[in-house]
Amino acid sequence: MLQATDRNESGAWARRHNQALVALAREVWHDRCSLQAAYARICEIAASTLEADRVGVWLLDPTRSRLACIHLYLRAGAQHDPPGSHEVLALGSEYGARLGELRVIEAADLAGDRALTAADPALAGYLQRHGIVSMLDAPVRCEGEVVGVVCHEQVGAQRCWSVEDQAFAASIGDYVAMAAEIDRRREAEDRLRYLELHDPLTELPNRHHLLEVAHAALRPLHSGSRGVAAIHLQLEPGAVVGNDAPLLVEAAARLRLAFGDAATLARVREHAFALLPHGQVLETQALDIAERSLDLLQDAGRAVSVGIAFAGDLAAPSAETLLRNAELASQRARSGGQNRCEVFDAEHHRGLLRRLETERALREAMAEDRLEVWYQPEIDLRDGSWLGAEALLRLRERDGTLRAAQDFIDVAESSGLIVPIGRAVLERACGTARDWPARAGRAPVLRVNLSARQFEQPSLVSDVEAALRETGLPRARLCLELTETALLADAEGAARILGRLRALGVRIALDDFGTGWSSLGYLRRLPIDTIKLDRSFVAGLPDDRYDSAIVEGVAGISRRTGLEVVAEGVETQAQGEALRALGIFRAQGFLFAPALPNEELLARYGAG
Template sequence: MQERCAEAPSADGGSSARRHNQALVALARQCWTGRQSLEWALARICETSAEVLEVDRVNVWRLHPAHGVLRCIHAYDRRSGEHNCPGYDEALDADSEYGRRLDQVRVIDAADVHRDPGLSTLRAYFGRHQVASLLDAPVRGEGALVGVVCHEQIGHPRAWSEAEQAFAASIGDYVAMVTEIHRRHDAERRLRYLELHDAQTNLPNRDHLLEVAHSALRPAGGSEPAVTAIHLQVDLGDDDRGSALVAVAAALRGGMGEEATLARVRDDAFALVPHRSLREADALALAGRCVELVERAGDGRGGLRAVAGIAFSHDLAAPSADMLLRNAELASHRARSLGRLDRCEVFDAGRHRALVERMHLERALREAHQEGRLHVHYQPLARLADGRILGAEALLRWRDDANQWRPTGEVIDVAEASGLIVPLGRWLLGVACRAAAAWPPSASGPLTLAVNISARQLEQPGLVADVAAALEASGLAPGRLWLELTETALLADAPFAIATLERLRELGVQVALDDFGTGQSSLARLRHLPIDGLKVDRGFVADLPGDPLDMAILAAIATVAAKAGLKVVAEGIERAEQVQAVMDCGIALGQGYHFGRPVPEAELRAIFSRQG
């Protein structure tokens, strides 16, 4: 998102909010009746938004997915008071970074359009119309992007307050609703019933439920009761899905009666909006009853299961029926992802924001990788007796667009979840092997390189080939490379993982079990694993030398490892007294801030050179 200009808090924030709400209410009364044409409604929306936000131009664009373009369908110039000046109906490329951002956010706000890299494809348009700042609100219908409302400031940059962003987002919802209302009214003239009902179950469809939810949301204010939506995902099985669907619809219709408006909203999903306000406990009870109705409908049919998601209007930034139903659907997806098909989940706005942030982080990480903006740092591995550096562990580092180093654990988590860890791991292995091949000779023997292998990488059939290719391309001796993996990586598919480790060791590389002691592996199991070493988790070192139990555990690990012929490294050594304590337990190697933080490769080579 474009960096925003600093702005002092508004002294009349309350009056601004009231003015915004009054304008929205007035617009709803004018435009949501459907008695006027769509063109008339868009004109009123554009005029109102331009006046309230005091912006120079307001345009409404419609997305044409088949052609991948956004086409302007209404334009208003506040300075001249004119609508749809000649040439207004131009088109923009929707298959761009701008189009993708629209599909993921509530608003795109840019105080200076020429400084926002995500708007680079629109530079020609900005030049033609002298656009300096913009505040664009996506228009969504049935959960998908259908257009955008563009608020454009001409001539000079302008920062947008949070209140203005919320108002613009509401305008996007209003355009969506106005468009939907007129679409429905046009269809009513052809066949009203089929438009608002599902032919297979004879239930209202999602459009109908949006209308119901919208009507329920209209009077909702700060002191008004919350509106609830419940989304049900049904596992229909493989046999006679049509018959099962009809049975579920009949069971839910009979069980709900006049208590709620029930609709079929997806091929295998239903949603309902209760006709009264519900507390969370009551909503959970109702959702649980719906799940039971689905299960009873499956008696004699091999069993039917369902999950339920619940959302409340008090979690909405602005009244939006579409967002209310989508929040309920997101909660049902979370219930399913937890692995149990008899669960009910309540939408959590904080968790959703975190998910959106994670998506943005994943995209930024992918772009950083593609653009060569990732780094490899190295943390020294030391001999405890004299502190001599014997090698280093390669670690992925990323400096983001704000010039901040992102925590390595966070980067790895995002890469793991997205699958990006596989190409990133391949890249890091190649870079680290090339660096290690050029490290200077050491009097204590060849310097070793440790590289982490994730569970995702271990699952890939090409891992052994990737390691072999990195060794061949770099010229690094296989015996100098240690591959580290956690116990969790072994548990997913133990036979395949063990076979892969054996093939890696046939290349001549060595394998270590990382973070030992935090998973499910026992000391007795070590002799059955094709490994060469252990890295004991930092949790056993943190309280040394004051924790006798941790001392005993480390001593036991060292004893068993020695009998099994395994090297042992203690992680997380930060103080001199910990060095002696770990040595007293029989461990000879260590890693941690006491010996050095992760550093760029040039600094690591300087360390090697100083010790000779």
């Protein structure tokens, strides 16, 4: 029996094989390597290391009756996928049996292996066509099931395959399986990202995506931000519930065809679309787009009301306000009759007066110490133990009425008051949390929100350090929460700031995870310890299969990366049980408690 090369030094060859496998893993086991590129490199390295003439990756078809060659490498001439290489062969009974039972199928003398070739005419013909005299085939198994095979083939002189060769070939089969698994997970993550960004019926971007686009367009660094316009298109629903899906799909297709290159188009409500024209637009241009949209949707067979809003009318740059103004204008158009268009006018200044009143109330509350910090507990779904709490701002009116932060936080943000308020909340919450009782050597973590305005402050890191130093709260017990909006303006700058905060010993959480358009990307680029799963994905549990799939995907990401996940907005026992079953164990919401004063928090959860 001839050998292709002198392989008496088995230890040296084993080391060479191991080195090749380690180098190969670095090349193909990462997100930047496509599946086809991985197959090509695996075949190339296998052929070079084993000195095999031909190496091919074959996969079973869904019927499991045929093998198809999806990549072939010829060592002579270093050829990938030469003409005619993508063959399909019927799977013979003897070869199929060996494939299912053996770690490798080793044949030094194929001509003499009558049990294999006589039982498999297709294989015998393939071997004869290509002059293959020896082979070393490694099954590819995923989750214990054979899904394909990597064929190492010798042409001309017969080849004795050493024990080291066989072990290496088996590892190559495992590498192909791992490459396929990485590709499958990548597709699942891409699907998760797609669901984050799109409306499933029309496949258009959703409202969250449009808000992010509008937010970017309204940044102060954009000199033309005052020329940004939003157009809201409200369709009249049909008389029969559930019959509108074909109409909405057709309307989306018409709008995409007409404006897809000139504007960002999104489905923002059940029967509403919105357009955000790219760049600066004059009022006449926006009106032209609105009127063309109205004509297109009328032709689709349904009455429509159109509203336009301009960024130049905003008191402060706000994507949410811009879209809301356009929607309010469409509501006025609808009240005036069908198939009309309205522009949001100066009456919105009444809203500005209310904002000024809220700002005045905030300043007075700060001066009179009527801003309070309440705490919503975070609970372990497995045993009900108290794991932490989120600090939430409240405003106590002079008559005793309590106002939640959502009533005034926009005004605090736009006026700049959020900076001193945030600094005070941080210091007060750290001082309170310092005295929370520990159980089993672990005290609850404190989570404090940082707004986008706070995150931009040069003094942020020193403010956090000062609060920790003055209150004595252990650094590892403080977690700072940021939304994607706070990180969107400058991802590189955000990474630097987060790195400095992490250097202090505090933890970082990404709040409202899943509501933005690039949440998954931030997990890779930024030093984040915790993701807080947005309540919108919890609300549909356990019945909504999309919400369940998304939550399960997030739990999988958590397991693979070590990220901590907290589910927000848990209101029912069924939601809690569904989260636990899907692999999420930390949660907060009204099922456990709303935000509470510290005394009530300790009375409910602080006892032993």
